[in-house]
Amino acid sequence: MAGDQASIISEWVLPAAICAPVTWVCLVFRFREDGRLLGTYRSAALAFCVVLWTSGMAALASGLLLPHASSVPPAAVGAATGWGVIPRGRGEQSGGRAVMAVVTLGNSLLLHELALRLRTDRADWCDRLAEGFGDCWDLDAFAGDVRRHLLMRVDVSGRTNRMRAAVKREIGERHREVRAAAQKWITVETRIDKTCQQQGRRPTRDEIRLVRRAFGEAEQYLKHLLELEHTYGKRRDAEKLRELKRRHLSAEHGDAGAAGELVP
Template sequence: MVVGAIAGWALVSQVGREQERQLQDVPLLKLFILYHAVLLERLAEQLKNDEVTWCERLAEGYCESFELQHFIDSVRDLLILRVDVPGRSARRRADLKEDINELHKEAQVAVTAWTLRERDREKVAGHYDRQVVADAERDCVNARGQAERRCCFLLGHAYRMGNRSMDHKVACVKRRLAHDGVDHGMAKDPVPNS
């Protein structure tokens, strides 16, 4: 009987110790899960920052609206070529083409507005009222910013849809637009680091 009582006590204490160890591991597990979630959040944030930086570097630095228009058209053409890949459903391809064409259209509208504001600015360049000239300049700068922003949206789609070769092709399109020694914002390589 004494042996049974000792065995029972040992078994109960063993089960108790196992449960105690499991309970001790729970806070550590919670800490690990929290740390993992924080790392994933930071990774997602860094990926988004990389996307925004890449898009802004490619979209800025154009001297004339026709240069940005040519760049937008070239990016659209590259994206459309990347839609038809094996394994992608016809519905998905149609949706991607629709998204690309919508973003392209919005960018075109913004570039057209920039062109019109440039013309308005040129018309009032010799105007005697400085406020009229300042307003025309402000409108032109705003229109240019909107055009670059819409270009960024199209480039963001390229960034999310593309692969490393797409990054290099888009950067090459911008490099080809460089003329008369104008930098076009290419002082830093716009291709994200691996």
């Protein structure tokens, strides 16, 4: 009886126990620039399902295959199954990779759903931070603070000078896009307001549509900049960014500013 228990632990439990942390580390590496695995309940649940499924397949493979291949250590089966989560290039799609695809059957669907969830979480996060600006100056000032916040976090250990320069260049380009869109917004809005005052009338549908379009472009470019914050920032930085947003929201317009009234 004791021998049977030891056999179950070594052939079934041990591979699963080793596979779980290996799978988690591989998931973190695989999605390191796509989002935060523990950012929301749904992403955390999907990541947990991937770990459970992969660990279960490792236990199953070890329990069923080891009796026919006793020279293979159970721990190696668990580690190899967890390592199968790491994406491979086309050149590595060998027979061994095909075996791992069978062992980790079902992971492709879970990983696909996890990738979609991480993208959705990032989009929702950017939407929440970018919405509510009724004044282009407030939006532009907030974008400037996001840029400075990002640049302060670029020079980290483990990142080469070339990588740092590339990240800084991307931050600068996206910030310039926000500034240009905000300037276009105020130009269009000022021109239409001046015309309406001179003619003593309200804006036409086409004019309202132009302001909405300019506003939408500025907001979209701000979200584009915030995507970098979500990629390179830390979860604890979210509250700091919300505080920066509250500071730059216009006290006069608030969340229902004049420009916001033109946006559905």
